[in-house]
Amino acid sequence: MGEAKAKDCEGGDRPVATAPATPETGVTTGTVEPAIPAAGATAAPAKPLRWSFLALLVLALAGLGVSVELTRIHVQTHTNPAFHSFCALSKQVNCETVAASPWSVFLGLPVSVWGLFGYALVAGLAGWGLVRRRPHPAWPCGLLLVLGAAMSVVSAVLGTISVLYIESLCILCLCSYVLNFAILGVGLGACRRARAAGHRPLAADLRGLAARPAATATAALVALGTVVAVRAAVPAYWESKLDLPYAGLPTGHTADGHPWIGAADPDLVLVEFSDYQCPYCGRRHEELRRLVQQAAGRLQVVHRHLPLDQACHPDVDRPFHRWSCRYAEFAACADEQGKFWAANDFLFQQGRRREPIEPRDVAAAADLDERRFAECLEAGRGRQVVAADIEAARALQIRGTPTFLFEGKVYPGQLPPEVTRRFVAPGATATADR
Numbered sequence: 001m002g003e004a005k006a007k008d009c010e011g012g013d014r015p016v017a018t019a020p021a022t023p024e025t026g027v028t029t030g031t032v033e034p035a036i037p038a039a040g041a042t043a044a045p046a047k048p049l050r051w052s053f054l055a056l057l058v059l060a061l062a063g064l065g066v067s068v069e070l071t072r073i074h075v076q077t078h079t080n081p082a083f084h085s086f087c088a089l090s091k092q093v094n095c096e097t098v099a100a101s102p103w104s105v106f107l108g109l110p111v112s113v114w115g116l117f118g119y120a121l122v123a124g125l126a127g128w129g130l131v132r133r134r135p136h137p138a139w140p141c142g143l144l145l146v147l148g149a150a151m152s153v154v155s156a157v158l159g160t161i162s163v164l165y166i167e168s169l170c171i172l173c174l175c176s177y178v179l180n181f182a183i184l185g186v187g188l189g190a191c192r193r194a195r196a197a198g199h200r201p202l203a204a205d206l207r208g209l210a211a212r213p214a215a216t217a218t219a220a221l222v223a224l225g226t227v228v229a230v231r232a233a234v235p236a237y238w239e240s241k242l243d244l245p246y247a248g249l250p251t252g253h254t255a256d257g258h259p260w261i262g263a264a265d266p267d268l269v270l271v272e273f274s275d276y277q278c279p280y281c282g283r284r285h286e287e288l289r290r291l292v293q294q295a296a297g298r299l300q301v302v303h304r305h306l307p308l309d310q311a312c313h314p315d316v317d318r319p320f321h322r323w324s325c326r327y328a329e330f331a332a333c334a335d336e337q338g339k340f341w342a343a344n345d346f347l348f349q350q351g352r353r354r355e356p357i358e359p360r361d362v363a364a365a366a367d368l369d370e371r372r373f374a375e376c377l378e379a380g381r382g383r384q385v386v387a388a389d390i391e392a393a394r395a396l397q398i399r400g401t402p403t404f405l406f407e408g409k410v411y412p413g414q415l416p417p418e419v420t421r422r423f424v425a426p427g428a429t430a431t432a433d434r
Helices: 049-079 095-100 113-129 140-168 173-198 199-210 213-233 282-293 323-336 340-350 359-366 370-379 379-395 417-423
Strands: 005-009 013-018 252-253 258-264 268-274 299-305 403-406 409-412
Touching: 049 095, 049 113, 049 140, 049 173, 049 199, 049 282, 095 140, 095 173, 095 282, 113 140, 113 213, 140 173, 140 199, 140 340, 199 213, 213 340, 258 282, 258 340, 268 282, 282 299, 299 323, 299 379, 323 340, 323 379, 359 370, 359 379, 359 403, 370 379
Parallel strands: 268 299
Antiparallel strands: 005 013, 252 258, 258 299, 268 403, 403 409
């Protein structure tokens, strides 16, 4: 039986069988082509490809579930100090640590939200591959392979950041990495089967998109519009945009030398143990400052340092809040020049930025004498203040931030409404109780 070459719908070569010659004439009567659906045909995908698309759909749906939970953890970590995730197992394996890091946000959105977009795209394409009407028989193997490769590269980058910079691993993040590499593997297998059947999946997918410019452009605009809309709708709850009222509020020091703000002759005294790199310490402090304003001279807030950083805290055995010991020293040395609260506010507002705060930044923000400030830091006087506060916290068995001490009771995370209601003047509403 003779064999010729013909072009299939994807531009690849495939064998075309020729009809056998008749005994009488020895002449072939024509060619018989295998039945391969043309572009836009309604044939179902071959069984091996169908199973691949089903597997990709299941993987994408699992990824969506993981991304939803990661997004919930990210929101709770940044907004709810009482939150504790099931995957916060230790300092080395802790989803909350990863969520609290600056690396958890990319281009104005949590990384987990970008994961939602990616998995939704994979699910949509895999579902399209299961229907009868497709641009070509192997659609969309090539696009799914490219998506799987891109998601795997992102997984490798994020995993490296977790190990080298955050120094903590997230179980759910690891699950998403496994899913991403599985999507790559299944997509690669589907493309190999498609090529074995004579197709060139990626080239054919790109030609299919190019052949429908209006539909392709519309889909791209819808995707871009969705990202922009979500970006506009999601508030930057992870950013430290604090409004810390300071002007006009009395300040001073306790008999033990700790800085306070609020009433000079208070009815109520609240002590806060805080960390300038803690994701919700700044928000709790902002609420306290508003309570001080509402308290009509009744409430005094005393600040104590509790940096959760192995550089100065003996109970922290590995890097956690990498610069918080240094930042606490900055505040203590600013206090020598009577500028504690100006430095405190700057450190709360800037403490969680990715690049470390330098002494000159604090000096400029708090209007300090740089020479005296540098001398205090070099002499270690700020370090001594911080160490004393840490020991006081350890004596009270305080292990996290923020933690509050009021009338001999310790309140980790946040103050209950029945306490905050006592701070405000009659007729006012407690801000922290809203």
